[in-house]
Amino acid sequence: MPVYNEARFIEASLASLRNQDYPNLEIIISDNASTDNSLEICKRHGAEDDRIRIETLAVNHGAIANFRRTLDLANGEFFMWASGHDLWSPDLVSSCVAELQENGNACLAFASSHWIGAQGEALMRSSGWTDTRGLSAVARLFTIFWGNMHPILGVMRMSQLRACRPLLNITGSDLVLLSDMVLRGDFVHALQPSWYRREFREETEYQAKLDRYASPSVAISKSRLQRIFPLLQLPFALNGVVMRSTLPATDKIATLIALWSSFLPRYLVGRRKNFP
Numbered sequence: 001m002p003v004y005n006e007a008r009f010i011e012a013s014l015a016s017l018r019n020q021d022y023p024n025l026e027i028i029i030s031d032n033a034s035t036d037n038s039l040e041i042c043k044r045h046g047a048e049d050d051r052i053r054i055e056t057l058a059v060n061h062g063a064i065a066n067f068r069r070t071l072d073l074a075n076g077e078f079f080m081w082a083s084g085h086d087l088w089s090p091d092l093v094s095s096c097v098a099e100l101q102e103n104g105n106a107c108l109a110f111a112s113s114h115w116i117g118a119q120g121e122a123l124m125r126s127s128g129w130t131d132t133r134g135l136s137a138v139a140r141l142f143t144i145f146w147g148n149m150h151p152i153l154g155v156m157r158m159s160q161l162r163a164c165r166p167l168l169n170i171t172g173s174d175l176v177l178l179s180d181m182v183l184r185g186d187f188v189h190a191l192q193p194s195w196y197r198r199e200f201r202e203e204t205e206y207q208a209k210l211d212r213y214a215s216p217s218v219a220i221s222k223s224r225l226q227r228i229f230p231l232l233q234l235p236f237a238l239n240g241v242v243m244r245s246t247l248p249a250t251d252k253i254a255t256l257i258a259l260w261s262s263f264l265p266r267y268l269v270g271r272r273k274n275f276p
Helices: 010-018 038-048 063-073 092-102 137-146 158-163 173-182 206-213 224-228 234-244 249-272
Strands: 027-031 052-056 078-080 106-116 155-157 186-198
Touching: 010 027, 010 038, 027 038, 027 063, 038 052, 052 063, 078 092, 078 158, 092 106, 092 155, 092 186, 106 158, 106 173, 137 173, 137 186, 137 249, 155 158, 173 186, 173 234, 234 249
Parallel strands: 027 052, 106 186
Antiparallel strands: 078 155, 106 155
């Protein structure tokens, strides 16, 4: 769990994680120099539960660096990033692990997603899910490209995750990592468990999200060029994913042509409406 100023919701999030029925769970918290009382709340939970491990940073290193740090600190066979404001049904981890154990070609399993508000109220929003079993590698890639990024918070097979390049400090780094993973194996939907994504930010326009990414605490868009053209590096990063993959040469060429021609319409949609 990468944490920065999550005091408003982290009490409920940690309680939800501690309530998971998976028997061999380690909860790693990396606090990114929070300026609220997030760390104090985490330490209280840590004193109550020896499955919780807390690491701290003296200065804020940015969101992506903190995500990478939690992965570096983990040792298990399976791994999941958890936000300090979301909730999970008690069977989420165990159900997703079971799917990965039953499907040897799968590298990621994720639950059904539901939206909640700041007070935990159900929101009238829905997000689709995608199970890639039965699709070719190229079809899997474009399924992720046109979909939402919710699987980034699913349960991943650690060996496959570590085989990918680390999260890049660019806008769209979640898409780059998911693209790398989906070319290695399937994404499987676990039908029963639920992930409750909390929507509490007032970001009705895509530009508002980009502005947050450029803020000092998130620090994804650091340079002036990145702030002016926040998506400039993304197509080149996706290009690298395809070129490093095990796809046949002809498939790589066809995939790159399709990716580059799809990029503009994909992100024009994002600018019109702030899709998750």
